Amino acid sequence: MKKTLENILNFVKDKVKIGVIFGSLVFGGAVYGNTGKLEIINSIGNPYGSQSHATVHRIEATEGYDDIYDHEYGFMSGPTDVFSKIISKIPGYELDVDSRPLDSNTSINLELSLHSENGQPISITSGNELICNLPLEYLGYDFGSKPITLQQQDLSDLNKDGKVDFHDFAILANDYGETGNALAGDISGEYNISDGHVDFYDVAYFSGGWLNKRVYPVYDIRDANEFNNGVIPLPGLDGTYISEKPYSNFQLRFDRFLSDLNDDGKVDFRDYALFAGGWGKKDMENHIANISGSNGIPDYNNVTGNAIIDGYDLGRFCKGWLKDITDPNTW
């Protein structure tokens, strides 16, 4: 079955290559022929509404805002007045459809928040998860052989450059003592949720992430799709949230292999050394060696909540061995 699917895929990929050469001649009105599409639903359960974000790679799109292929986020009216909000940010825009060139490998910075129609704070107790779909009609080009990974980012990384350092502290310090609903430095509060003030709680949270001390698991989207119905579990929502104030940031990447633990573009002995450092450890909430599990996503002990690093991780690690992001022949 799998083999057959692979054959079909290769056949379609060849067609796509021809499509690249002849453009619309080959595909005519087949809008989807030359695209990869990933849909991520932020599902927060009834009675609330769940919204989704789409990342699309297609020939005609650009990295910046495209009139035709991008779509700006807007509140969706429905039976409920509270929705999940999941958007990506590009300069000047919040998007719920973010289209980029076919060969793009730039990262997508996703922000999760809750959105109430009247803009009032939202008191909620609810489950929360992301559901990642690679829709079948886009199978003609499901991002080729590019890796697709998703990782939560520390809210302390205020300028979103991947590091938590003095540049971020400068932004936080600038907001210190201020009150408002859209302060960059408001990343936490007494109940670990942004509360409209920048004070001691924000500095304490910030310090916990200083120099990237917090470790967040990396999810392989294809694995999650194949073995866990695309589901990526999130901590439940519990408390009062400022409307549209992000409570969580995620980064979607097309240039990182799951096995590349030190994120330098290559999977080699340096990554293995880091992996081996986690082998047999049972006392850590998160460890970078916890890359997989029986459901294709990082797994945790039911009782202790600690990361499980076992044969699933080793097997998955080896799948990436010697891959090099600069050399597509190794993908």
Ligand SMILES: [Ca+2]
């Ligand atoms: Ca930073």
Ligand SMILES: [Ca+2]
């Ligand atoms: Ca705060």
Ligand SMILES: [Ca+2]
């Ligand atoms: Ca590496």
Ligand SMILES: [Ca+2]
């Ligand atoms: Ca594991």
